[in-house]
Amino acid sequence: MEKKDLTEVQDFLSIEDSEILQHPCYFKILKKFMFPEGFQSKAEITLDIAQETLSPKKRRTILYDSGRKGKFHEVLTKLTPYIKYSQIIRDNNISGICCSVRSTNDEILYLLIDLDVPSIFYAMFSKQIVWQLILNIVEALRPVVSRFGLPPFKVMFSGAKGVHLLWSLDRQAIVDYERHVNLPELSNRTIPGIRNLKREKVSSVNDMFRFTKTLLQAILLHTVYKGNIKIPQEIIQKLKVYHPYQIFRLSPDSKNCLSILLDCSSQAKGVFRLFSPHPSTRLVSIPLSDLKAEDIILEKYRDYQTVLEDARIENVLQRFEKNEIKLFLQFPNSISRSQIRKILRPDNVFPTFSILLRFGVMYSIERSPPSFGFWFRFYELKSFYEYVEKSIYFYKEEFAQDIIEY
Numbered sequence: 001m002e003k004k005d006l007t008e009v010q011d012f013l014s015i016e017d018s019e020i021l022q023h024p025c026y027f028k029i030l031k032k033f034m035f036p037e038g039f040q041s042k043a044e045i046t047l048d049i050a051q052e053t054l055s056p057k058k059r060r061t062i063l064y065d066s067g068r069k070g071k072f073h074e075v076l077t078k079l080t081p082y083i084k085y086s087q088i089i090r091d092n093n094i095s096g097i098c099c100s101v102r103s104t105n106d107e108i109l110y111l112l113i114d115l116d117v118p119s120i121f122y123a124m125f126s127k128q129i130v131w132q133l134i135l136n137i138v139e140a141l142r143p144v145v146s147r148f149g150l151p152p153f154k155v156m157f158s159g160a161k162g163v164h165l166l167w168s169l170d171r172q173a174i175v176d177y178e179r180h181v182n183l184p185e186l187s188n189r190t191i192p193g194i195r196n197l198k199r200e201k202v203s204s205v206n207d208m209f210r211f212t213k214t215l216l217q218a219i220l221l222h223t224v225y226k227g228n229i230k231i232p233q234e235i236i237q238k239l240k241v242y243h244p245y246q247i248f249r250l251s252p253d254s255k256n257c258l259s260i261l262l263d264c265s266s267q268a269k270g271v272f273r274l275f276s277p278h279p280s281t282r283l284v285s286i287p288l289s290d291l292k293a294e295d296i297i298l299e300k301y302r303d304y305q306t307v308l309e310d311a312r313i314e315n316v317l318q319r320f321e322k323n324e325i326k327l328f329l330q331f332p333n334s335i336s337r338s339q340i341r342k343i344l345r346p347d348n349v350f351p352t353f354s355i356l357l358r359f360g361v362m363y364s365i366e367r368s369p370p371s372f373g374f375w376f377r378f379y380e381l382k383s384f385y386e387y388v389e390k391s392i393y394f395y396k397e398e399f400a401q402d403i404i405e406y
Contacts, residue, residue, distance in 0.1 A: 017277050018095045020313055022086045025320040029328045033099050035078055038171045041105035045073040046271050048096030048279055056279045062092045098271040112272050113165040113216055114263040129232050131304035140227040142296050148343045151333035155289035159278030166332045173337040174208045181211045185344040192358040216264040217250050218353040224248050225372045243369055251362040283311040287327040351379040
């Protein structure tokens with residue numbers, strides 16, 4: 001094959017592409033997500049800085065006011081005028097904006113799931129077939145999170161090869177007190193390796209970001225084994241798939257490269273693309289769902305070509321010019337502390353959560369369905385008696401309904 005320069009095979013974002021970020025509508029959307037209601041702090045921001053004939057570089061620091069330096073999320077406030085914001089975008093060649101799941105006060109603002117499809121899938125199958133598989137995963141997740149008592153998630157096109165699923169989180173729903181997540185369900189229960197988890201510097205019981213990552217992975221793992229993920233017949237025949245677990249992975253380090261990554265690492269790394277162009281595709285991360293509608297995905301976005309067309313920079317700009325930003329401004333549904341505690345009950349996600357801690361992220365999704373079923377039932381029964389015993393021992397009137405339901 002003839003060797004070519006990278007610039008010949010890929011169009012990189014340029015400062016001209018930042019026109020979308022300089023639009024007043026985008027400024028309004030950015031403030032909506034950067035300053036969520038109920039929090040005294042703001043979301044951290046990571047920037048894509050355009051470079052001529054090179055891929056954009058990541059940075060948080062900007063220059064403003066004739067040479068002063070500062071982090072973007074420290075310079076921008078609720079009172080910052082649009083003119084100053086627009087000038088910062090132009091002067092610093094900012095071509096993309098990523099919003100963090102954490103605030104500047106180290107609080108959790110959002111819960112994020114990234115469904116990332118490897119490029120080889122798009123090479124082996126038609127793009128519409130792969131897109132249908134992604135939508136089937138989203139559809140399978142919906143009844144699972146509903147049964148667990150969680151509200152519907154916001155669905156966004158990632159701008160590349162997958163989708164982002166997003167919730168917001170109530171303030172103080174999950175915090176660290178004395179290096180332990182302040183949820184009795186974690187510290188008081190007999191979960192696998194609890195003593196070691198308490199002693200580790202960063203673990204699922206003493207770090208709130210690691211905990212939320214494990215919790216989201218447990219929801220995904222539960223959906224793969226207990227949910228109803230419909231795999232298109234073309235994929236089943238070509239890959240000889242008999243169960244969904246064969247084409248999914250939770251860890252980027254998994255040896256199964258021919259699999260879809262159900263990624264929650266952004267929960268730890270802390271960023272998701274906020275309706276701005278993706279550096280590798282120049283497509284904008286657009287909303288695909290309407291939280292007020294019955295269907296989780298808007299009907300027109302079941303067609304992959306429509307998604308690609310609507311995600312083009314010029315088409316998003318047209319929507320901004322017409323002030324069609326209702327879906328962009330639609331804030332993700334919020335998860336409360338009581339919902340987090342409820343999801344950790346033995347009849348919800350707790351057995352799957354235990355399997356993750358017992359076998360690890362990489363190997364928990366490599367178990368055969370009978371093996372997963374055995375361990376799920378094992379931890380379900382093991383935690384049942386403890387749950388009832390402690391609920392009665394530490395009885396409060398508010399626990400009565402939970403015990404009756406269980």
